[in-house]
Amino acid sequence: MRVTIKDIAKKAGVSPSTVSRVIANHPRISSATKHKVMKIMKELDYHPNMIARSLASKSSKIIGVIIPGTAERSFEHPFFPELLRGIGTVAYQHGYNILISSVTSLEEEKDTIIQFARGGITDGVILLTSRVRDPSVAELIKMSFPFVIIGRSEQESRVNWVDNDNFSIGYELTEHFIKRGHRRIAFLGLSPDFLVTVDRFNGYKQALRDHGIPVDEELVVESQFVTDDGYHLMKTFYRHRSVQPTGIIACDDLLAFGAIKYLNEHGLEVPRDVAVAGVNNVPQAAYFSPSLTSVEINAFSLGAKAVELLLAEVNEEYTAGVPHTRSYSRTIIPAELIVRDSTGR
Amino acid sequence: MRVTIKDIAKKAGVSPSTVSRVIANHPRISSATKHKVMKIMKELDYHPNMIARSLASKSSKIIGVIIPGTAERSFEHPFFPELLRGIGTVAYQHGYNILISSVTSLEEEKDTIIQFARGGITDGVILLTSRVRDPSVAELIKMSFPFVIIGRSEQESRVNWVDNDNFSIGYELTEHFIKRGHRRIAFLGLSPDFLVTVDRFNGYKQALRDHGIPVDEELVVESQFVTDDGYHLMKTFYRHRSVQPTGIIACDDLLAFGAIKYLNEHGLEVPRDVAVAGVNNVPQAAYFSPSLTSVEINAFSLGAKAVELLLAEVNEEYTAGVPHTRSYSRTIIPAELIVRDSTGR
DNA sequence: CTACTTTGTGCAAACGTTTGCTCATATTTT
DNA sequence: AAAATATGAGCAAACGTTTGCACAAAGTAG
Numbered sequence A, B: 001m002r003v004t005i006k007d008i009a010k011k012a013g014v015s016p017s018t019v020s021r022v023i024a025n026h027p028r029i030s031s032a033t034k035h036k037v038m039k040i041m042k043e044l045d046y047h048p049n050m051i052a053r054s055l056a057s058k059s060s061k062i063i064g065v066i067i068p069g070t071a072e073r074s075f076e077h078p079f080f081p082e083l084l085r086g087i088g089t090v091a092y093q094h095g096y097n098i099l100i101s102s103v104t105s106l107e108e109e110k111d112t113i114i115q116f117a118r119g120g121i122t123d124g125v126i127l128l129t130s131r132v133r134d135p136s137v138a139e140l141i142k143m144s145f146p147f148v149i150i151g152r153s154e155q156e157s158r159v160n161w162v163d164n165d166n167f168s169i170g171y172e173l174t175e176h177f178i179k180r181g182h183r184r185i186a187f188l189g190l191s192p193d194f195l196v197t198v199d200r201f202n203g204y205k206q207a208l209r210d211h212g213i214p215v216d217e218e219l220v221v222e223s224q225f226v227t228d229d230g231y232h233l234m235k236t237f238y239r240h241r242s243v244q245p246t247g248i249i250a251c252d253d254l255l256a257f258g259a260i261k262y263l264n265e266h267g268l269e270v271p272r273d274v275a276v277a278g279v280n281n282v283p284q285a286a287y288f289s290p291s292l293t294s295v296e297i298n299a300f301s302l303g304a305k306a307v308e309l310l311l312a313e314v315n316e317e318y319t320a321g322v323p324h325t326r327s328y329s330r331t332i333i334p335a336e337l338i339v340r341d342s343t344g345r
Numbered sequence C: 001c002t003a004c005t006t007t008g009t010g011c012a013a014a015c016g017t018t019t020g021c022t023c024a025t026a027t028t029t030t
Numbered sequence D: 001a002a003a004a005t006a007t008g009a010g011c012a013a014a015c016g017t018t019t020g021c022a023c024a025a026a027g028t029a030g
Helices: A005-012 A016-023 A031-044 A050-057 A079-093 A106-118 A135-142 A166-179 A195-210 A230-240 A253-265 A283-287 A299-320 B005-012 B016-023 B031-044 B050-057 B079-093 B106-118 B135-142 B166-179 B195-210 B230-240 B253-265 B283-287 B299-320
Strands: A062-067 A097-102 A124-128 A147-150 A160-163 A185-190 A220-222 A247-250 A275-277 A294-296 A330-332 A336-338 B062-067 B097-102 B124-128 B147-150 B160-163 B185-190 B220-222 B247-250 B275-277 B294-296 B330-332 B336-338
Touching (some): A005 A016, A062 A079, A062 A106, A079 A097, A079 A299, A079 B079, A097 A106, A124 A299, A147 A299, A166 A195, A166 A336, A185 A230, A185 A253, A253 A275, A253 A283, B005 B016, B005 B031, B016 B031, B062 B106, B079 B097, B106 B124, B124 B135, B124 B299, B147 B299, B160 B299, B166 B185, B166 B195, B166 B247, B166 B294, B185 B230, B185 B253, B220 B230, B247 B253, B253 B283
Parallel strands (some): A062 A097, A124 A147, A147 A160, A185 A247, A247 A275, B062 B097, B062 B124, B147 B160, B185 B220, B247 B275
Antiparallel strands (some): A097 B097, A294 A336
């Protein structure tokens, strides 16, 4: 039988409540009893039962993280681990654990959220998503459960979210190409379901317009998934389009790698013949040949900030007790253009 | 106030126990009451409180995953997400959630394990580790808490673990080079603290011996971390060693990428001048130029199998009640050599 | 028709904490 | 010196389930 708070109480000659208050460092406990109890806890090697504690205190000190599309390869993207690392680090600092659920469908996602929220397992959830019109969000709002979204949401007004400024990322990247003299710049990896890519695309278009360059639909290549195969995308591009780009902006470094491979195999050298850039600054970007110009999106900070926001809301919930006074915030994590060889020396 | 089992009971005119049994699909409940209760549960939108359930049933349906070295960049390795995906998928199938903790020190690791195990938060834990002599393992054994290790452990006899056969990986990779006529094969990324690399190194040595090639210490490059920078490793290699390898086996694809970049910059072409191979078959390996020969370690399966093993132990624990009858198993997940351009056509 | 088994349900005791009250004692204020 | 306040600790009621036991009603065997 595991040693419980009662065993400690008995051996110390105090009541369970006193032991509990010692653990919680309650101010109204004399340092004499505090030390006595703590000594006994050490002796018996006592560790509080978190489940019981959660039940009584109505707080599990666990935050849930919902990762979409685990069945897809997107989870494999270096972006996620970094995010998770940011989340984990800050959560740990605040004494929270993280429960991750990798869902494969919207159905599953909703079930998981309900289980996490209604089941009392978590005190709040972080949603990694960038899909348009997420039904889970509606559910969470309905039950007014603390949550924050990483990635822009459509119902911006009523949710906490943190994201990069993807419009600016697209804009700056495009401007970088324009400044180097490019005028036929392809945009690789637009995916209407993923707002990230749409935002970046809008930034791309705006930059072109601001510099008096017409947007050419021929230069835009859509893809179903963010991590889609850049190689094949380029293959179909060159097969079906008449225009020859001098620069390619890929929505993701992985896409860029695939694209460069295709270019190399077809006698086009990067950056001499075509300049290429990606987004996300994956670790390999620096070691690719040529090293890849990319955008550091600071995934760690995205995750870290998300937790801070969430925890603020969780606590606000408690103290205020009036859910309506909640303030919603949108936080932009700065991104940084990293210029490397793939867009010229 | 949230709707509880009592609310359902009252409205259905039955006792809470009956409702509980309906949820658990207890055989001794008439289908009449079963349907009546279920209908009311739908009506009131009831969802059981998992915390209370855990407390009463002494099982949280959560398994913990301890990831070492989050502070380091190792977490960023594509290997981890795949593993996590495998773990998550199988766990979900069995109705388990996964609580991940990313610890930054051995101290923290032990604390977390104690919290997970003694605190009743998890029913079992999976340790991702490949370090020599892990103190957490001793702790877990001491309290006879269900756990499985991914990555070989030293105390093999008393733990459940799942891993690749890293000796064979090293052996086969080396043999692949030998068959292509290489005799001066460098080994990149030996790291004495990480058993994976040591095992692969032993396989490498054995293969050389079996083919009558002497092991040359000059050709072995150690590195502190698995994800250490292959570029700089090569730089110091060529600066300090007199021998010229015709082939390089890197303990990791990322290391190989870095090495290839260095070689390219110094006028050595891969695979013409030097053949290079890595391990792990990261997504980019196929799209690198040249495409990288690697070893697919099936991280997904590693994770999946680990969960199966763990769950088997968790249940055995319950039914048998006699911890000593536990059987320990070692599972080898097959790895596969993927030959690509970097070791010749 | 009795005795025994099966079926369906309820009672109440866990599970291990937290926390609002209460209350005695000690300390400070008037 | 009395009154007011601060300090320290205990009682007992939550928190929302599960589950062993009891027991009535119904079914089955002899």
